[in-house]
Amino acid sequence: xxxxxxxxxxxxxxxxxxxxxxxxxxxxxxQRADALGVRLRPHVKTSKCTPVVQAQLxxxxxxxxxxxxxxxxxxxxxxxxxxxxxxxxxxxKLPAALALRRHGCDLKLITDSVASAExxxxxxxxxxERFEVWIEIDTDGHRSGIKPSEPALIDVARALHDGxxxxxxxxxxxxxxxxxxxxxxLIALAEQERAGVVLAAERLRAAGLPCPxxxxxxxxxxxxxxxxxxxxxxxxxxxxxxxxxxxxxxxCSGDEIALSVLATxxxxxxxxxxxxxxxxxxxxxxxxxxxxxxxxxxxxxxCTIDGTVLPGCTLxxxxxxxxxxxxxxxxxxxxxxxxxxxxxxxIATRLPVGTRLRILPNHACATGAQFPEYHAFAETGELTxxxxxxxx
Amino acid sequence: xxxxxxxxxxxxxxxxxxxxxxxxxxxxxxQRADALGVRLRPHVKTSKCTPVVQAQLxxxxxxxxxxxxxxxxxxxxxxxxxxxxxxxxxxxKLPAALALRRHGCDLKLITDSVASAExxxxxxxxxxERFEVWIEIDTDGHRSGIKPSEPALIDVARALHDGxxxxxxxxxxxxxxxxxxxxxxLIALAEQERAGVVLAAERLRAAGLPCPxxxxxxxxxxxxxxxxxxxxxxxxxxxxxxxxxxxxxxxCSGDEIALSVLATxxxxxxxxxxxxxxxxxxxxxxxxxxxxxxxxxxxxxxCTIDGTVLPGCTLxxxxxxxxxxxxxxxxxxxxxxxxxxxxxxxIATRLPVGTRLRILPNHACATGAQFPEYHAFAETGELTxxxxxxxx
Numbered sequence: 001x002x003x004x005x006x007x008x009x010x011x012x013x014x015x016x017x018x019x020x021x022x023x024x025x026x027x028x029x030x031q032r033a034d035a036l037g038v039r040l041r042p043h044v045k046t047s048k049c050t051p052v053v054q055a056q057l058x059x060x061x062x063x064x065x066x067x068x069x070x071x072x073x074x075x076x077x078x079x080x081x082x083x084x085x086x087x088x089x090x091x092x093k094l095p096a097a098l099a100l101r102r103h104g105c106d107l108k109l110i111t112d113s114v115a116s117a118e119x120x121x122x123x124x125x126x127x128x129e130r131f132e133v134w135i136e137i138d139t140d141g142h143r144s145g146i147k148p149s150e151p152a153l154i155d156v157a158r159a160l161h162d163g164x165x166x167x168x169x170x171x172x173x174x175x176x177x178x179x180x181x182x183x184x185x186l187i188a189l190a191e192q193e194r195a196g197v198v199l200a201a202e203r204l205r206a207a208g209l210p211c212p213x214x215x216x217x218x219x220x221x222x223x224x225x226x227x228x229x230x231x232x233x234x235x236x237x238x239x240x241x242x243x244x245x246x247x248x249x250x251x252c253s254g255d256e257i258a259l260s261v262l263a264t265x266x267x268x269x270x271x272x273x274x275x276x277x278x279x280x281x282x283x284x285x286x287x288x289x290x291x292x293x294x295x296x297x298x299x300x301x302x303c304t305i306d307g308t309v310l311p312g313c314t315l316x317x318x319x320x321x322x323x324x325x326x327x328x329x330x331x332x333x334x335x336x337x338x339x340x341x342x343x344x345x346x347i348a349t350r351l352p353v354g355t356r357l358r359i360l361p362n363h364a365c366a367t368g369a370q371f372p373e374y375h376a377f378a379e380t381g382e383l384t385x386x387x388x389x390x391x392x
Numbered sequence: 393x394x395x396x397x398x399x400x401x402x403x404x405x406x407x408x409x410x411x412x413x414x415x416x417x418x419x420x421x422x423q424r425a426d427a428l429g430v431r432l433r434p435h436v437k438t439s440k441c442t443p444v445v446q447a448q449l450x451x452x453x454x455x456x457x458x459x460x461x462x463x464x465x466x467x468x469x470x471x472x473x474x475x476x477x478x479x480x481x482x483x484x485k486l487p488a489a490l491a492l493r494r495h496g497c498d499l500k501l502i503t504d505s506v507a508s509a510e511x512x513x514x515x516x517x518x519x520x521e522r523f524e525v526w527i528e529i530d531t532d533g534h535r536s537g538i539k540p541s542e543p544a545l546i547d548v549a550r551a552l553h554d555g556x557x558x559x560x561x562x563x564x565x566x567x568x569x570x571x572x573x574x575x576x577x578l579i580a581l582a583e584q585e586r587a588g589v590v591l592a593a594e595r596l597r598a599a600g601l602p603c604p605x606x607x608x609x610x611x612x613x614x615x616x617x618x619x620x621x622x623x624x625x626x627x628x629x630x631x632x633x634x635x636x637x638x639x640x641x642x643x644c645s646g647d648e649i650a651l652s653v654l655a656t657x658x659x660x661x662x663x664x665x666x667x668x669x670x671x672x673x674x675x676x677x678x679x680x681x682x683x684x685x686x687x688x689x690x691x692x693x694x695c696t697i698d699g700t701v702l703p704g705c706t707l708x709x710x711x712x713x714x715x716x717x718x719x720x721x722x723x724x725x726x727x728x729x730x731x732x733x734x735x736x737x738x739i740a741t742r743l744p745v746g747t748r749l750r751i752l753p754n755h756a757c758a759t760g761a762q763f764p765e766y767h768a769f770a771e772t773g774e775l776t777x778x779x780x781x782x783x784x
Contacts, residue, residue, distance in 0.1 A: 012484065013784060045712055067674075067713040087670065087713050088658040091746055092404070112659055115745045143714055144659050144668050175711060266480040267504055267536050276536050278479065282459075283784075286678035286758055319567060320437055320757055321459040321479050322535055353507045354483055365712055366678055369762075372783035390782070391764035392405060392675075 004305050006383040007262060007375075008356060013283035014262040015371040016358065017386065018307070019378045021258035022240060023055065029222065029239045030059045036228040041065050041084060041215065043237030046365045049374060049388040050078050052240060065235045069096045070392050076105040084108045084215075086171065086235070088136060088144055091119040098129055108168055112136040112146050117156045121163030133165045134213060135204075137172040139196030140189065145172060148199040157209045169213025170204065172197040173235070177220035181250050181294055190225035193217075198230035223251045241364035244301055248293035254301070254309055259368060260358040261300065262375070263323065268348045275325040275351045279359055281318040285366035299323060300359035307358055315359060323359070325351070396697050398775040399654060399767075400748055405675035406654040407763035408750065409778065410699070411770045413650035414632060415447065421614065421631045422451045428620040433457050433476060433607065435629030438757045441766060441780040442470050444632060457627045461488045462784050468497040476500045476607075478563065478627070480528060480536055483511040490521055500560055504528040504537050509548045513555030525557045526605060527596075529564040531588030532581065537564060540591040549601045561605025562596065564589040565627070569612035573642050573686055582617035585609075590622035615643045633756035636693055640685035646693070646701055651760060652750040653692065654767075655715065660740040667717040667743045671751055673710040677758035691715060692751035699750055707751060715751070717743070 007016070033040035042056045045067035053064060053075060063082030066072045072083045073096075081104065089097065089109040100107045109131055111117050117133070124131050135156055138145030146153045161167045174193035180186050197216045204211040216222075217235035219242075228234065238245075241259040242252040263279035284299045299315035302325055310327075317324035327347075351357070361367035368374070374386040399408070425432035434448045437459035445456060445467060455474030458464045464475050465488075473496065481489065481501040492499045501523055503509050509525070516523050527548055530537030538545045553559045566585035572578050589608045596603040608614075609627035611634075620626065633651040634644040655671035676691045691707035694717055702719075709716035719739075743749070753759035760766070766778040 011488070011784060088668065090656050090658045090670065092656060096403070113740075113745060115740075116659065119745070138661075143711060143716070144661070264482050264484060266482045267508065269530075269536070276480065278482065281679075281758070282761060286680070286755075287673075288678070288680070319535060324535065348507075353505060353511070363678075366673070369674060370782075390762075392403060 003377050003381050006377065006381060007305055010262055010375055012262050012264045012356070013279040015368060015374045016260045016262050017052075017241070017374045017376040018258045018260070019376050021256055022052065025239055025242060025256060025258060026056055026059045029236055030061065032222060033234055034060065036225065036234070038228045038231050039063070039233040041233050041235045042240065043067070043086070043235055044071055044075060046237040046240055047368060047388065048074075048390065049386050051376070051386045053078070053080070056240065062233070065237070068392050069093060069100070070389070072100055072105065072107055074389055076100060076103070081106045084110070084134070084171070086110060086173070088112055088116060089120060090116065091123065094120065094123045097131070098123070098127055101129060101131070108132045108134055110134045110136045110171060111156065111160070112138070112144055114152065114155050114159050117159040117163070120165060121159060124164060131165050132168045133160050134168045134171045134215070135200070137170050137197050137200045139172045139193045140174040140176040142174070142176040146200075148196040148203070153200055153203060154207050157204050157207070161209055167204075167210050169211050169215060169232070170197055170200045171213070171215035173216070174218050174221050177218045178245060178249060180220070181248055183224065183250065186220050186224040186250070187226060190221035193221050194225060194228060194231055201230065219246060220249050220251050238364050241368070243364040244297045244360055244362045245289040245293065248290055248295055254360065257360050259364045260303065260307070260360050261367065263357050263359055265351050265353055265355040265357070267353060270346070270348050273326050273347050275347050277315070277323040277325055277357065278321060279315070279323045280321045282320050283370055284315065284318060284323065284359065284361060285363065285370050287361070287363040287366035289362040297362060300361055303358040303360060305356040305358060395769050395773050398769065398773060399697055402654055402767060404654050404656045404748070405671040407760060407766045408652045408654050409633070409766045409768040410650045410652070411768050413648055414444065417631055417634060417648060417650060418448055418451045421628055422453065424614060425626055426452065428617065428626070430620045430623050431455070431625040433625050433627045434632065435459070435478070435627055436463055436467060438629040438632055439760060439780065440782065441778050443768070443778045445470070445472070448632065454625070457629070460784050461485060461492070462781070464492055464497065464499055466781055468492060468495070473498045476502070476526070476563070478502060478565070480504055480508060481512060482508065483515065486512065486515045489523070490515070490519055493521060493523070500524045500526055502526045502528045502563060503548065503552075504530070506544065506547050506551050509551040509555070512557060513551060516556060523557050524560040525552050526560045526563045526607070527592070529562050529589050529592045531564045531585045532566040532568040534566070534568040540588040540595070545592055545595060546599050549596050549599070553601055559596075559602050561603050561607060561624070562589055562592045563605070563607035566608070566610050566613050569610045570637060570641060572612070573640055575616065575642065578612050578616040578642070579618060582613035585613050586617060586620060586623055593622065611638060612641050612643050630756050633760070635756040636689045636752055636754045637681040637685065640682055640687055646752065649752050651756045652695065652699070652752050653759065655749050655751055657743050657745055657747040657749070659745060662738070662740050665718055665739050667739050669707070669715040669717055669749065670713060671707070671715045672713045674712050675762055676707060676710060676715065676751065676753060677755065677762050679753070679755040679758035681754040689754060692753055695750040695752060697748040697750060
């Protein structure tokens, strides 16, 4: 394998996907789902890219999760029919949802209020469409959803069921898992997520309402859950690439991060120990997700072109098309005490103009979205362009 | 004028441009340049959009500034030839720069090191091309450039001049102006920027080297500079739309912000006082530029669909496609003391599902980049789609 030569020919900045790492990530999550006895419905908002999603399906995923109707439309055009639109539906989006279903897409919607449920019912009646709707459950207080024990759960379910919709099930996403970084806390949150959504399902069934699907997931909770009793499917997105936020959470190591940004050194401020690279926040995104975690990587962890991490070297600052790269001072033992060794002084010799580097992102979903395409490289050194889409 | 009806028909989230505000912003900056006796070379990285840039040129701008060679290529295809690529050139980008010049684009490059100057010279000789190069000057220590009094300035200039390049001039960008918010500090920084770049020009001329262009600028410094003695042109970008960061800096008011994101309320968490909207960080960008300023607007200031600011109402949180909207508690005078009035309690009645809102962005350059197009509306109520590009 020699990927350095083809990477040296790319224009920078460029988004790179390490296909071997991605395939290992896909296999790992699929094995989790298989071992836990549930289906895996990956969230494709991370990649928005056909070859990535095809690899997930080829590994055993059943259906996909999307965050926009554009994703639904694009992946339906690829032949994928089992699609969950995992953002609460609103009346103005129902015509687009109807159009997808009329073309044969088995699109599932979600809601968490009687008001929205009634809007779906009214629109479905008007157009003679039996929408499938899942109810969103709030198991960790971080965003949308009905709490598992709230009376409103039954009200929403009855409005849908009695109004002629297919009540498909319940779903939840414990997104607050990103805020934890210990095994105990992640296991506890995974159980809270599972117990909550299962309770909601049991309440619906006890009220005589159908609830075939019980769906949950985030990358950290699906990887750390001890069991999935009562659950039928799990969802996760960022695992396909992983990133520095997930490394800090503790669910991946740096050599599992499959997405990076290829950049070129364009200048220096030698007295400050800075190298300037052509990947600023337009390439990395403005995501500073590691700022509040145990290790702050600035705008990204810097690696050599062959992917070797440069310890303590991060994008410590970013303008639109300029990244500021610097080495942190390093703690060293000296005569029995810890001292801060100065960072490498001669940055222009260490990383001369023209040097190519790979930068690992804080948040793969945000960084990928900055690029019209990925450059996917295989262990053989083969480089392929994978288009991705953006917008709504 | 009734823009509410057409805006109610758009799919959300959508990026809106208020054309009247944009035209006023363009006129204001052009009048500044005219009054100061210098040319205006707007930075088009903010909009990446042909109708916006054409409006700037129609108002009197001379030439444009770009942050990527893709911008250069796209705007050259529109017929614009006088283009400054304002990011230090590196050898791997010289073939693309050469191709543009060979097609008739009067592309100017910049550099701040002997190493890069020598690379340009060598490439120019090899291909028989006389590149025009400007030298980047560092007047505020925030990023790239040679300090005005550094010996390296003359070394770089001689390398270019003796090597057969056209030494076009000097340029600087006092980007640290974004960190200030008082008139005195902005005036002082503008003078520091001006004095520094003029000193660099004088040193070149004293060394017998040509320096026809003396270029400077950022939106805050160009708006606050007291004079431009010795300067030939000014550059600014974000002024065309303005944003909440610029409002905090003090160079615009909220009713001058021309870019906003149209969003729809999709749900609530009534007990928390939250409305959930369909504009998350994918729409607003992850830019939290106001977090360190005197007023933190979260992910954006919320307005009604007709553009009226809702005081204290911001996107206080964001996931990829979910924005969390909340009202801050409001300080009120009560029996002689200041008390925190509770925020509006009944959020679901105040902003029911389906409500359309406009959200002003922290940073127009970052928010615009999330969208494939702007929806530009005129005072007449006319709505036009303006495409924009992204990527490199």
